[in-house]
Amino acid sequence: MSLVRPLPETDGLAAHYWASAANEKLVIQRCDSCAQYQHYGRLMCVHCGAGTLQWVDTQGEGAVLSCTTVYRSPYSDVQTPYTLALIRLDEGVTLLSHLLGGDAGGNYCDARVQLEFSPLRDGFKLPVFRLLESGEPA
Amino acid sequence: MTSISKQMAIVGVAESDLGVVPDKTATDLAVQASLRALADAGLSLKEIDGIFTCNLSRFSSLQLAEQLGIQARYLDSSLAGGCSFEMHLAHACAAIQAGLCHTALIAYGSVQRSKRARKLEGFVESGTSAAQYENVYAPLYPISFYAMVAQRHMHTYGTSLEDLAGVALVARQWASMNPMAFKRDPLTLDELMASPVISSPLRVADCCLVTDGGGAVIVTSMERARNLAQKPIAVLGVAETSTHDAMSQVPDLLVHGSKDTGQRALAMAGLQAKDIDVVQIYDAFTINVLVGLENLGFCQPGEAASFVAAGHTAPGGKLPLNTQGGGLSYCHPGMFGIFLLIEAVRQLRQQCGERQVPQARTALCHATGGIFSAHATTILGVE
Numbered sequence: 090m091s092l093v094r095p096l097p098e099t100d101g102l103a104a105h106y107w108a109s110a111a112n113e114k115l116v117i118q119r120c121d122s123c124a125q126y127q128h129y130g131r132l133m134c135v136h137c138g139a140g141t142l143q144w145v146d147t148q149g150e151g152a153v154l155s156c157t158t159v160y161r162s163p164y165s166d167v168q169t170p171y172t173l174a175l176i177r178l179d180e181g182v183t184l185l186s187h188l189l190g191g192d193a194g195g196n197y198c199d200a201r202v203q204l205e206f207s208p209l210r211d212g213f214k215l216p217v218f219r220l221l222e223s224g225e226p227a
Numbered sequence: 228m229t230s231i232s233k234q235m236a237i238v239g240v241a242e243s244d245l246g247v248v249p250d251k252t253a254t255d256l257a258v259q260a261s262l263r264a265l266a267d268a269g270l271s272l273k274e275i276d277g278i279f280t281c282n283l284s285r286f287s288s289l290q291l292a293e294q295l296g297i298q299a300r301y302l303d304s305s306l307a308g309g310c311s312f313e314m315h316l317a318h319a320c321a322a323i324q325a326g327l328c329h330t331a332l333i334a335y336g337s338v339q340r341s342k343r344a345r346k347l348e349g350f351v352e353s354g355t356s357a358a359q360y361e362n363v364y365a366p367l368y369p370i371s372f373y374a375m376v377a378q379r380h381m382h383t384y385g386t387s388l389e390d391l392a393g394v395a396l397v398a399r400q401w402a403s404m405n406p407m408a409f410k411r412d413p414l415t416l417d418e419l420m421a422s423p424v425i426s427s428p429l430r431v432a433d434c435c436l437v438t439d440g441g442g443a444v445i446v447t448s449m450e451r452a453r454n455l456a457q458k459p460i461a462v463l464g465v466a467e468t469s470t471h472d473a474m475s476q477v478p479d480l481l482v483h484g485s486k487d488t489g490q491r492a493l494a495m496a497g498l499q500a501k502d503i504d505v506v507q508i509y510d511a512f513t514i515n516v517l518v519g520l521e522n523l524g525f526c527q528p529g530e531a532a533s534f535v536a537a538g539h540t541a542p543g544g545k546l547p548l549n550t551q552g553g554g555l556s557y558c559h560p561g562m563f564g565i566f567l568l569i570e571a572v573r574q575l576r577q578q579c580g581e582r583q584v585p586q587a588r589t590a591l592c593h594a595t596g597g598i599f600s601a602h603a604t605t606i607l608g609v610e
Contacts (some may be wrong), residue, residue, distance in 0.1 A: 092348075094362070103359040129356055154379065155375035157374035157426045157429075158426070159365070159366075159367055159371060160427075161425055163346065163365065171365070173375070183477075185473075196382055215363060
């Protein structure tokens with residue numbers, strides 16, 4: 090069991106996303122035409138179809154849409170249990186990330202979270218989210 | 228353009244050997260099922276001029292055509308996960324209607340159990356948005372996504388772990404009446420609840436089986452179908468869609484593409500949910516049945532758990548569901564969609580023996596692909 094987790098593929102617009110994360114900034118795109126946000130970076134706005142978008146820093150706060158604690162890791166460098174979560178940022182976009190500060194197996198739907206960065210290998214830093222206030226399940 | 232509704236019919240269905248088939252390849256099982264479906268229909272191979280299959284290899288339909296010795300006029304290797312075969316059926320109906328082929332074979336085979344091909348991380352595929360932004364977080368694919376749907380369902384509606392287990396219990400009740408089912412022994416709630424958690428809240432017992440197996444479905448025009456061996460089963464309605472590919476892009480964890488495809492397929496059929504006699508919903512995980520019943524209009528949002536607990540989907544219930552035992556107890560070679568069609572056809576032909584639903588005249592099959600990413604609904608009926 091020596092499979093290690095894959096590093097992100099950084100081709101295309103993902104290069105800027107991960108370079109920003111390495112500098113501890115979580116970036117998303119805002120459309121010049123309709124002012125809506127999107128994650129991940131694309132060549133066009135999925136809301137209105139316009140082609141001019143700007144990278145902006147997120148405020149780094151949001152809420153848990155849902156979460157799941159994994160008890161069998163496929164990778165030797167990811168220790169169980171770890172909790173995955175879909176995070177809805179206050180800007181209105183959703184990311185898959187890790188949830189820190191809670192109990193394994195807990196229900197943290199709708200709990201508020203704050204962005205942190207977790208160092209990975211090869212200079213990558215991973216955007217992750219920590220529960221605000223108590224770590225009590227909902 | 229006239230609707231394809233009632234213009235096409237399924238005339239042959241078959242499974243390959245199921246369960247553990249270590250001496251065959253995936254393509255062997257697709258071929259075996261194809262030959263059995265031809266025999267079921269009373270057709271010969273030379274009458275097949277459309278080939279639909281996927282996931283055998285990169286050029287799946289070419290590979291199957293070569294194995295069968297067919298130079299087909301229409302080839303489709305569309306791959307959208309477990310609902311690919313419902314999509315193939317819709318595409319085949321359209322192709323027949325357009326005169327591009329006359330009799331289409333839809334086939335599938337997999338030896339994932341014997342080859343130990345199933346991996347916790349699933350398919351980590353290069354060139355996807357998941358490879359760029361998500362796989363680094365080590366989600367189990369696909370279970371972690373279904374687990375987050377289950378967690379949200381529990382949070383929103385108060386669904387319990389026992390409610391999820393109840394879906395698996397019903398599946399086993401049906402499987403106990405199916406000689407082809409992989410698991411037929413009686414199951415108790417205590418056994419299910421003692422099953423280890425993999426990706427909370429889902430346990431091993433909430434997950435479909437891992438088996439080998441294949442299946443085949445043959446479709447042709449209703450006009451031609453009337454002269455074949457079996458009672459024609461009409462294709463009344465079809466619909467497909469996709470809502471996302473990567474986990475983060477799901478529009479809503481509880482309102483799915485199935486809501487759209489169910490409505491469109493029923494509208495094409497000129498039916499409502501209450502007119503359906505037997506339902507097949509792809510049960511990759513127990514939660515799939517609950518959200519499927521709600522999105523397809525058989526239950527109000529949040530009411531599926533009590534609906535299942537009341538026995539409505541079980542043998543003798545008012546909405547018999549996954550009557551072969553489903554992916555949870557009958558078989559699951561990785562892409563279950565074709566088996567929904569096979570069982571629905573057999574129910575409508577009244578060929579299901581002990582598990583036969585009396586007077587079944589309409590059936591709805593709903594399959595999903597990926598992580599609730601792709602959806603396809605098929606409505607079948609007898610004249």
